Amino acid sequence: MRFAPLVAGLAACAHSASSLPPVAAPTVPKEKVVELEPMRIDVVETPTGQEAHAYDARSLLEDGNEALLLHKYDDALAAYDHLLQDFPDSKLVPPALFNAGQAMEGKEDWAGAAERYRRLLKEAGSAPGTKEDRKSAHFRLAAVLAESGQYEASAKALEEVLDWDDLAPDERVEGLARLGFSLVETKDFAGGEEVLRSAISFYGEKQGTTHFDSAYFVAMAQFYLAEIPHQQFLAIPMRYPEEQMRRDVEQKSQLFLLARDRYVKTVDYKSPYWATAAVYEVAAMYKEFWDEWMAVPIPADFNPEEAKEYVKQVNEEPQLRKLLEKALFFHEKNIAMARNAKLETPWSRQSETDVEAVRQVIARQQRGERVAPGSPAAPAAPVKTVSPDSASPHPPDVYIPPRFDL
Secondary structure: OOOHHHHHHHHHHHHOOHHHOOOOOOOOOOOOOOOOOOOOEEEEOOOOOEEEEEHHHHHHHHHHHHHHHHHOOOHHHHHHHHHHHHHHHHHHHHHHHHHHHHHHHHOOHHHHHHHHHHHHHHOOOOOOOHHHHHHHHHHHHHHHHHHOOHHHHHHHHHOOOOOOOOOHHHHHHHHHHHHHHHHHHOOOOOHHHHHHHHHHHHHHHHHOOOOOOHHHHHHHHHHHHHHHHHHHHHOOOOOOOOOHHHHHHHHHHHHHHHHHHHHHHHHHHOHHHHHHHHHHHHHHHHHHHHHHHHHHOOOOOOOOHHHHHHHHHHHHHHHHHHHHHHHHHHHHHHHHHHHHHHOOHHHHHHHHHHHHHHHHHHHHHOOOEEEEEEEOOOOOOOOOOOOOOOOOOOOOOOOOOOOOOO
């Protein structure tokens, strides 16, 4: 920049003094203010004597971030806590708190993560430049509360952030999907259905004009839409007398079909995690229906011969055998789908375990061995999703969704 005035000055020298332009007042450059983070110097004793260690908030944040990327969560937390303790007024406190929450999540310390996110929300307040930090903290707080089974608290945090009018489309879909999940887990099936449908509808409206990096959360919404009739299907008992049994089977069958169709629709969103989750649940439902049929005890008024014939017919009933064959088919499909995509999820791993149990039952029946009715099979271990699944039964009459719109 100094070369141009010099050239201009040389050109001016070629003119006579009478043609010189008036001398302009010198321009005083504006001062550029650079804000530096405070620095501390600690003197520590070492085997070779005293050494001075200089550090500031930025170096501590970078140390923590490097450890976090390497999954060295304790080292990351030590660096973040050092920053928070020595530089409580630093502008780097919000990212340090957020990343400390991430480290806590890596350790599966949900309470610790929640504490860091709450602290960020409290300390960031409404200061300029902290809106995105607070938004992210709200979402993560809701997630870790759900992970620890605090679904009502998670729903409250999500309702707060969903009131914001500046959420990006993908953030709104995520918030609605997580809220719907929490409502389903609190047994608010009607509320969950409404929120999950709104997530799917909003995604559909915006899909043509908005780029979504992932279909993960819309697929999650569809999956938990299927969980509503699935949970209600499991809650309906199968009871004598025969007229009651007929009504129970009819109601269970309707909910079964609705849940199955909704799970299948989840696969359409092509989210690998939720696709394998959905196919696994379809397989599990077929086996669950078979288990419940086999759990019905032999009628108490049957004599020994009638009881023997009852056991024979139950084990040879084609419709019941078909339930096992369908369970086998969908487990195998899930395993193949994951292998073809070269991925592995908790759901595909669980299918690899459960498929063997189904094969063994089919093999026993093919050898002529009888499975005795009246002794329900142990349920499969729940597969972990974004939160621990509740295994408690749900009253089927709370909310039964319609079939006209899957």
